[in-house]
Amino acid sequence: MNLFTETNLSPDILKAIGELGYESPTEIQKQTIPFILSDIRDLIALAQTGTGKTAAFSLPILDMIDDTSRKIQLLVLCPTRELCLQISKDIKNYSKYMKDIKTTAVYGGSSIVDQMRSLKDKPQIIVGTPGRVIDLINRKALDFSAIHWLVLDEADEMLSMGFKDELETILRETPETKQTFLFSATMNKEVERISKNYLTKPHRISVGSINEVKKNITHEYYVVGYRQKKEALKRLIDANPNQYSIIFCRTRMETQEVADFLMQNGYAADALHGDLSQAQRDTVMKKFRLKNIDILVATDVAARGLDVNSLTHVIHFSLPDDPEVFVHRSGRTGRAGKNGISMALIKPEESRKLKQIKSATKIEINEKFIPTGEDIIKAQVGGVFEKLLTEHEDIFEFDNSLIPDLSNFTKEELVHQLLQFQLKDLALYYKDKHDLTEQKLSSRDDDYSRRDRGRDRDSRDRDRGRDRDRDRGRDRDRSSKPRRRDENMVRFFFNLGKKDHLKKLDVLDIINKATDDGKSKRRAEIGDIEILEKFSFFEVEKSFKDNVLSNIQSMKFKGKDMRAEVAN
Ligand code: AMP
Numbered sequence: 064m065n066l067f068t069e070t071n072l073s074p075d076i077l078k079a080i081g082e083l084g085y086e087s088p089t090e091i092q093k094q095t096i097p098f099i100l101s102d103i104r105d106l107i108a109l110a111q112t113g114t115g116k117t118a119a120f121s122l123p124i125l126d127m128i129d130d131t132s133r134k135i136q137l138l139v140l141c142p143t144r145e146l147c148l149q150i151s152k153d154i155k156n157y158s159k160y161m162k163d164i165k166t167t168a169v170y171g172g173s174s175i176v177d178q179m180r181s182l183k184d185k186p187q188i189i190v191g192t193p194g195r196v197i198d199l200i201n202r203k204a205l206d207f208s209a210i211h212w213l214v215l216d217e218a219d220e221m222l223s224m225g226f227k228d229e230l231e232t233i234l235r236e237t238p239e240t241k242q243t244f245l246f247s248a249t250m251n252k253e254v255e256r257i258s259k260n261y262l263t264k265p266h267r268i269s270v271g272s273i274n275e276v277k278k279n280i281t282h283e284y285y286v287v288g289y290r291q292k293k294e295a296l297k298r299l300i301d302a303n304p305n306q307y308s309i310i311f312c313r314t315r316m317e318t319q320e321v322a323d324f325l326m327q328n329g330y331a332a333d334a335l336h337g338d339l340s341q342a343q344r345d346t347v348m349k350k351f352r353l354k355n356i357d358i359l360v361a362t363d364v365a366a367r368g369l370d371v372n373s374l375t376h377v378i379h380f381s382l383p384d385d386p387e388v389f390v391h392r393s394g395r396t397g398r399a400g401k402n403g404i405s406m407a408l409i410k411p412e413e414s415r416k417l418k419q420i421k422s423a424t425k426i427e428i429n430e431k432f433i434p435t436g437e438d439i440i441k442a443q444v445g446g447v448f449e450k451l452l453t454e455h456e457d458i459f460e461f462d463n464s465l466i467p468d469l470s471n472f473t474k475e476e477l478v479h480q481l482l483q484f485q486l487k488d489l490a491l492y493y494k495d496k497h498d499l500t501e502q503k504l505s506s507r508d509d510d511y512s513r514r515d516r517g518r519d520r521d522s523r524d525r526d527r528g529r530d531r532d533r534d535r536g537r538d539r540d541r542s543s544k545p546r547r548r549d550e551n552m553v554r555f556f557f558n559l560g561k562k563d564h565l566k567k568l569d570v571l572d573i574i575n576k577a578t579d580d581g582k583s584k585r586r587a588e589i590g591d592i593e594i595l596e597k598f599s600f601f602e603v604e605k606s607f608k609d610n611v612l613s614n615i616q617s618m619k620f621k622g623k624d625m626r627a628e629v630a631n
Contacts, residue, residue, distance in 0.1 A: 070096055072126050075160035080118070083156060089115035091270040092122070098266060099123035099244070105262040106244045109269035111391060112217070112367070113398055117153045120214050120244050125154070130163040133185035134209035140193055140233065141216040142224050144170040144341065145348070145368020150216065151190040164188065171195045172341040179204045193221060193229035200236060210237045218247040219254050220367060227253070234261040249387040280397040282428040284407040284417060286567070287499060292408055293324045295433045295499050296380060299406055300330065300358065301489060302434035304446025308376035309369075310360045311392050313383070321380055322360040332358035335365045363388055372398045379407035382416050386423035393426075406431075412586040414571035430568065436493025443486050552590045552602040555611060558626040560597045567592050569620065570601055577614035577627075578607040600630055 065087055067077055088096060091110045098106065100123045110116050124137050139154075141147050151168035158164040165186035169178045171194050178195070182204055189196075189205070199205045213234070215221065221230060234243070234257075243262050247254050258265060287295040300306065312318040315336040322334030333347045333356050348369055351359045359366070363383065374396040383389055389407075396403025407428070409417055421428055434442070469477060483490075559565045570592050578587035587610075590602030603611055608629070615627040 071100060072096070072122055076122055076125055076157060079157050079159045080122070082159075085118070089119070091115055091119045091268070094268045094270065095119040095244075096123045098268070099242075100126065102266065103242060105242060105265040107250075107258055107262065107265045107267045108244065108246045109248070109250060109267075110246060111248045111394055113370075113372070113394065114270055116216065116246050117150050118157065120212075120246070121150075121154045121157055124212050125158050125161065125164065128164065128187055128211075130161060130187070132187065132209065135187060135189055135206060136209055137188045137212045137214070138196075138207070138210055138233075138237065139188070139190040139214040139216055140196065140221065140230065141190065142192065142220040142226070143364070143368045144172055144192060145344075146217065147190050147192055149368065149370055151188075154188060154190065166190065169195045169199060171198075175199070175202075193226040193233060196233055197229045200233075207237045210241050213237055213241050213243045215243070215245045215247075215257075217367070218245050218257065219249045219251060220364070222251075222253045222257070224364065227257075230257065231261070248391055249385075279401070280393055280403045280405055282393065282405045282407075282426050283431045284409050284428050285431055285433050286409050286411055286571075287433060289410055291499055292380065292410075293321065295408055296321065296378065297325075297328060298434050298439060298499065299378060299408075300325075301439045302442045303376060303404070304443050305450060306375045307354065307357045308359070308374055308378060309366055309392075309395055310358060310378040310380050311366070311383075312360060312362060313381040315362060317381065318360050318362050318365075325358060325360065330358055331356040332360060335359055335361040335369070337362065337365055363392065366392075366395070371395075373401065374398070374403065375401075377403065377405045379405070382407060382409065382413055382420070384416075386420045389420050390424050390426070411571055411589040412575060414568050415575055417568070418572065430566075433499040435498045436490075436496055439493055440486060440490055443489060444482055447482060447485060549590055549602070551588070551605055553605050553608045553611075554591075554600055554602050554630040555627045556630040557599040557601060557615075559620055559623060560595050560599050562597055563621065563623060565594055565599060565620065567594060570594065570599065573615065573618065573620065573625070574601065574603055574611065576618065578603065578610045580610060 067080060067085060067088060070088070091108060091114045095106070095108060096119065099120065108116070108119070110119075120139075121137075128136055139150055141150055147168045147170045151166050154166045158166065165184050166188040167178070167181050167184065167186040167190070169182075169189060169191040171192055175195070175198060179199070179202065182199070191199075196205070200207075215230065218230075243265075245254070245258055245262060245265070285295060285299070296310070300308075310321060310332075312321055315338045318336040319334050319338070322332055325332035333350060335344060335347050335351075339347070344365065347356075347359070350356045351369070352371060359369075360380075361369075377393050377396045379389065379392060383392065393403075393405035396405060407417075417428070420426070472480075557570070571589060574587065574589055587607040588604040590604075591600070592602075593600045611627055612629075615625050618625050
């Protein structure tokens with residue numbers, strides 16, 4: 064089945080989806096449409112947002128729905144008001160030419176009296192959030208006696224939002240003869256439990272395995288200390304001009320803080336989280352869809368209801384605990400055949416979490432360095448030319464006679480001058496700024512001299528694989544130079560180096576393991592890490608000195624013994 068016209072869907076449905084530009088079914092639609100049309104079993108479908116789930120269940124159901132009956136036949140439950148509105152809008156579009164079919168959305172945060180009034184229209188399809196559906200059941204405003212299909216959309220999300228009791232009540236209140244379709248992006252214990260208790264011998268389908276969907280997304284991570292995270296974020300934004308992105312945070316407070324920081328720094332950004340009123344959330348989403356703002360800072364839950372296909376970047380300001388959430392977030396970019404970039408800011412002590420994400424998702428996530436001022440200006444210049452070559456602005460008119468005689472300038476001189484005007488503020492901002500990568504790994508020295516910076520930049524280039532030969536034999540010279548140190552840190556000599564294929568991430572992991580005694584609630588602070596050819600140096604908070612000394616010698620790296628000593 065490669066075209067919708069090869070399905071058995073009715074001409075009214077085919078006409079409606081044809082107008083929406085749907086030609087071929089998506090992967091999940093290929094699997095669910097024939098199943099729902101011909102099978103009476105329940106269904107568990109593992110699929111992420113953006114895979115075409117709504118059409119996957121609603122098209123075959125619309126095909127079979129009885130339009131002569133005015134009783135509710137399909138109930139769709141979903142986690143948020145936004146998703147509820149989106150799904151009901153989609154179903155209304157698909158049933159545009161089915162004049163007797165009515166769909167009503169019911170959700171919290173809006174007048175229940177108005178919704179009860181709209182139920183008087185006798186819709187056959189209800190799309191609702193669990194809480195509001197329960198309220199309406201309690202007010203005896205919903206008659207579920209003729210329900211034929213129950214869809215649980217984003218079941219994992221509904222459960223993680225605490226709708227467990229509501230879901231179980233609704234599952235019990237609806238007729239036993241119904242067919243239940245459970246859609247979920249992840250299959251955790253809770254989802255398994257619900258399906259075991261309430262679904263009968265369900266057929267299972269799964270689409271878009273994690274890697275399959277993500278091939279066109281490049282994954283990067285940047286290690287940065289907590290205190291420099293916002294500045295690092297600013298640099299990532301500046302180094303990726305013309306972006307349209309979502310920045311994911313863990314908490315509502317963090318989301319607001321990051322958005323405030325960006326707005327204060329002049330970016331067209333805003334926050335989306337659960338502390339905002341519904342009207343405020345609607346306004347923010349509208350601004351983002353219309354591209355009045357091009358950066359949205361959001362919590363995972365709040366971003367769920369947002370349906371945008373053209374994101375260029377996803378930035379993980381904070382890592383999620385669940386690797387699947389990482390995949391979910393990243394999958395917001397790279398849609399509709401476009402390429403996408405996912406960038407994660409990682410605190411030094413999060414190396415283990417990053418490893419877990421890498422191994423659970425099998426995604427290749429490459430370490431990159433926080434862009435320097437120089438990198439940023441280069442990227443901005445590139446961004447100006449990209450815009451020049453791809454966009455044509457015609458906002459205001461002006462008379463060519465206003466252009467003076469410029470024949471004394473060459474083309475390059477003119478372009479140079481115009482770029483100077485255009486990028487002046489940015490260039491001035493970064494002119495005397497320290498590079499963050501070095502700051503994060505070195506000990507927050509404020510009077511870090513220009514020479515040191517140049518030297519560290521060299522060392523970074525070497526890390527990147529350039530000038531490998533040049534640094535042979537220089538290790539001792541470099542490490543013996545006096546450096547200002549943080550008094551709270553102890554500097555260790557470590558017996559492994561580049562020749563042992565040791566990476567910074569490995570060192571972070573080793574330190575985290577050595578300092579985690581299972582008792583301390585707090586993680587050790589990690590300072591400078593310097594990996595040289597044959598050995599390395601790293602800094603760890605003083606109070607963890609003994610843990611490092613005693614634990615490292617009993618650990619192995621790629622089969623090799625490890626040894627750490629306090630450096631002179
Ligand atoms: P969903 O996963 O249901 O949120 O759908 C994601 C997006 O894909 C929505 O914008 C749909 O309108 C669109 N879509 C769904 N099915 C198809 C299809 N077969 N062809 C083109 N676009 C589709």
